[in-house]
Amino acid sequence: MGFDMIEPNILLLKQDKIDFIINQNPIQQGYDGIMNFVNHFILKKQIRKNNTLPPDIVLKENVDFTWKTSVSVNDAIPEKDILIFFFL
Numbered sequence: 001m002g003f004d005m006i007e008p009n010i011l012l013l014k015q016d017k018i019d020f021i022i023n024q025n026p027i028q029q030g031y032d033g034i035m036n037f038v039n040h041f042i043l044k045k046q047i048r049k050n051n052t053l054p055p056d057i058v059l060k061e062n063v064d065f066t067w068k069t070s071v072s073v074n075d076a077i078p079e080k081d082i083l084i085f086f087f088l
Contacts, residue, residue, distance in 0.1 A: 001022065004022075024053075024055060032051050
Protein backbone atom coordinates (compact mmCIF):
# COMPACT_ATOMS: atom_id res chain seq x y z
CA MET A 1 0.00 0.00 0.00
CA GLY A 2 1.13 3.53 -0.73
CA PHE A 3 -0.45 6.92 -0.37
CA ASP A 4 -0.45 9.93 -2.67
CA MET A 5 -0.10 9.87 -6.44
CA ILE A 6 3.63 10.52 -6.65
CA GLU A 7 5.98 9.01 -9.23
CA PRO A 8 7.76 6.57 -6.88
CA ASN A 9 4.42 5.12 -5.72
CA ILE A 10 3.13 4.84 -9.29
CA LEU A 11 6.28 2.97 -10.35
CA LEU A 12 6.01 0.60 -7.38
CA LEU A 13 2.35 -0.06 -8.23
CA LYS A 14 3.17 -0.79 -11.88
CA GLN A 15 5.99 -3.12 -10.79
CA ASP A 16 3.58 -5.06 -8.52
CA LYS A 17 5.58 -4.11 -5.42
CA ILE A 18 2.53 -2.49 -3.83
CA ASP A 19 -1.11 -3.48 -4.36
CA PHE A 20 -2.82 -0.08 -4.30
CA ILE A 21 -2.37 3.62 -3.63
CA ILE A 22 -4.70 5.74 -1.53
CA ASN A 23 -4.94 9.07 -3.33
CA GLN A 24 -5.79 11.78 -0.80
CA ASN A 25 -6.59 14.43 -3.43
CA PRO A 26 -4.21 17.15 -2.18
CA ILE A 27 -5.34 19.66 -4.80
CA GLN A 28 -8.94 19.52 -3.57
CA GLN A 29 -7.75 19.65 0.04
CA GLY A 30 -5.76 22.81 -0.67
CA TYR A 31 -8.59 24.37 -2.63
CA ASP A 32 -11.10 23.68 0.15
CA GLY A 33 -8.74 25.11 2.77
CA ILE A 34 -8.21 28.34 0.85
CA MET A 35 -11.91 28.72 0.09
CA ASN A 36 -12.80 28.14 3.76
CA PHE A 37 -10.23 30.76 4.78
CA VAL A 38 -11.61 33.30 2.29
CA ASN A 39 -15.23 32.54 3.16
CA HIS A 40 -14.65 32.77 6.91
CA PHE A 41 -12.17 35.62 7.32
CA ILE A 42 -12.84 37.79 4.27
CA LEU A 43 -16.44 37.18 3.26
CA LYS A 44 -17.57 36.55 6.88
CA LYS A 45 -19.58 33.49 5.83
CA GLN A 46 -20.38 30.56 8.06
CA ILE A 47 -18.27 27.49 7.21
CA ARG A 48 -18.60 23.85 8.21
CA LYS A 49 -16.43 22.65 11.07
CA ASN A 50 -15.48 19.41 9.30
CA ASN A 51 -14.93 18.89 5.59
CA THR A 52 -14.27 15.39 4.36
CA LEU A 53 -13.23 14.05 0.98
CA PRO A 54 -13.57 10.45 -0.12
CA PRO A 55 -10.23 8.79 -0.78
CA ASP A 56 -9.51 7.33 -4.20
CA ILE A 57 -8.28 3.73 -4.26
CA VAL A 58 -5.89 3.45 -7.19
CA LEU A 59 -5.07 0.01 -8.58
CA LYS A 60 -2.66 -1.06 -11.29
CA GLU A 61 -5.65 -1.35 -13.63
CA ASN A 62 -6.77 2.25 -13.17
CA VAL A 63 -3.52 4.08 -12.35
CA ASP A 64 -3.03 5.50 -15.86
CA PHE A 65 -6.61 6.76 -16.02
CA THR A 66 -6.38 8.29 -12.54
CA TRP A 67 -2.98 9.85 -13.24
CA LYS A 68 -4.05 11.34 -16.60
CA THR A 69 -7.33 12.71 -15.29
CA SER A 70 -5.77 14.40 -12.27
CA VAL A 71 -6.33 18.12 -12.58
CA SER A 72 -3.63 20.74 -12.42
CA VAL A 73 -3.71 23.45 -9.79
CA ASN A 74 -4.91 26.02 -12.34
CA ASP A 75 -7.75 23.75 -13.47
CA ALA A 76 -8.76 22.99 -9.89
CA ILE A 77 -9.20 26.62 -8.90
CA PRO A 78 -11.46 28.38 -11.40
CA GLU A 79 -11.85 31.32 -9.01
CA LYS A 80 -8.06 31.81 -8.76
CA ASP A 81 -8.32 35.38 -10.08
CA ILE A 82 -10.73 36.22 -7.25
CA LEU A 83 -8.40 34.64 -4.69
CA ILE A 84 -5.43 36.61 -6.00
CA PHE A 85 -7.49 39.79 -5.74
CA PHE A 86 -8.27 39.10 -2.08
CA PHE A 87 -4.65 38.53 -1.14
CA LEU A 88 -3.07 41.45 -3.03
